[in-house]
Amino acid sequence: MTYVRNCWYVAAWDSELARGQPMAMQVLSERIVLWRGDDGAIHALEDRCVHRMAPLSLGRCEGVNLRCMYHGLLFGPDGGVLEIPGQDKVPPQAKVRAYPVAVRHSWVWVWMGDPAQADEALIPPAVGYDDGRFILxxxxxxxxxxxxxxxxxxxxxxxxxxxxxxxxxxxxxxxxxxxxxxxxxxxxxxxxxxxxxxxxxxxxxxxxxxxxxxxxxxxxxxxxxxxxxxxxxxxxxxxxxxxxxxxxxxxxxxxxxxxxxxxxxxxxxxxxxxxxxxxxxxxxxxxxxxxxxxxxxxxxxxxxxxxxxxxxxxxxxxxxxxxxxxxxxxxxxxxxxxxxxxxxxx
Missing domain, CATH: 3.90.380.10 (Naphthalene 1,2-dioxygenase Alpha Subunit; Chain A, domain 1)
Structure with missing residues (x-):
């Protein structure tokens, strides 16, 4: 089935994402983990640890970062591994895909295509439950x-x-x-x-x-x-x-x-x-x-x-x-x- 990837897809309602509670989602058959950091911003990464492919959605939020709770690798919002327990050096390939995220019209939108083309002007002008004009x-x-x-x-x-x-x-x-x-x-x-x-x-x-x-x-x-x-x-x-x-x-x-x-x-x-x-x-x-x-x-x-x-x-x-x-x-x-x-x- 053909779908456009350079688009903003709705992944969740904004209200679904509480701080400190990672959420698993699939979009276009890609496993994604969403979480809201301590700064209130929402982040999205590939839901697959680089070590043994455990789901990061079972992880623990630490500030704006996400720790895999299988063997403890700590991921930053950009998908890079920041820390590997028991290992001083983090190899350059230790990273997962990060997805551009936008919160608008009460929805969490994830860009599934080329990150360099992620243009928030392409988000459809929906009306969210926070709009104020309508009782939704x-x-x-x-x-x-x-x-x-x-x-x-x-x-x-x-x-x-x-x-x-x-x-x-x-x-x-x-x-x-x-x-x-x-x-x-x-x-x-x-x-x-x-x-x-x-x-x-x-x-x-x-x-x-x-x-x-x-x-x-x-x-x-x-x-x-x-x-x-x-x-x-x-x-x-x-x-x-x-x-x-x-x-x-x-x-x-x-x-x-x-x-x-x-x-x-x-x-x-x-x-x-x-x-x-x-x-x-x-x-x-x-x-x-x-x-x-x-x-x-x-x-x-x-x-x-x-x-x-x-x-x-x-x-x-x-x-x-x-x-x-x-x-x-x-x-x-x-x-x-x-x-x-x-x-x-x-």
Missing amino acids: GHGHLDYAAQARLICDNLLDFSHLTYVHAASFQAGPTFAERLPEITPLERGVRFSRWSQNVPNIRDPNSAERFDNYMTYDFLLPGVLLMESASFMARTAAALEFGPPDFDTAIAGRNFTSQAVTPLTEGTARYFFNWGPHGDHGDEAMRDGMMQLAAMAFGEDKVMIEAQSRVIADSPGYAVMPTAHDRGVTLYNRIVERLAREEGGAGR
Whole structure:
């Protein structure tokens, strides 16, 4: 499976990393140990001691350094061995790979490619639970499936009509109508208006809304979506262009989601979701997270089953439909950038 390596991948929620507690993680089948030093900074190294390949994630934090608790080698944040018990000289090859790390939008990001190209400007502009504008719940879900299948799912929302009939109750609209799709430099933008929609919170109300949703799906698998309800006929008045979200009259919310390939056949799906502070509160957030848990569970059942069928179907090919335009555009970006990396993507 092809993935771009010169990207920032989400490795953890910032809140998951307590000081003095190393955490093991895999990204693109590479074992990584993350830890927060006494200075509060987060570091990432290859999770494999140079001596006998014991996992450094079972190690002990000492200041900003990490000691292997098998035979005591002490590693600095740059991956170099600083100390070998009982040995004065540290050989120059005594080092492991260090990964560039950034903490932004409540996520810990790890750069998996060439460290010299690690540009924090390439971190997708997610909204974290520390943002202040939105009241967000957060979590993650592990999949026994390739990350690419989860990305494909998020790039084609027509499945809402069928997979999420019990949760989001999208109705036939998402399957019958195509969204507006705009290619971006490192992803794809989707947007759609739904006109004259009933008030789902009060089915007996005669009030009608125009609902708008838009999301960017950006490398290496990050979805950033905002949606809200507006006065009826807003879509036509704007000639179906994007609205000013500050003029929303109800339901403004945001979700940031990230798909991280752990191994060739497993992935971790990070997500947050909740209302804007002017459109909801903690109780609404909790209700939305309960709905999300139901919906994401529906996705997981389908995608893991799909993965098993694919594994048992050598020689079969996907047959694209009209809804696959966004999938195709995004995957072409992935394939092009992986080629430009000189075959390093996998």
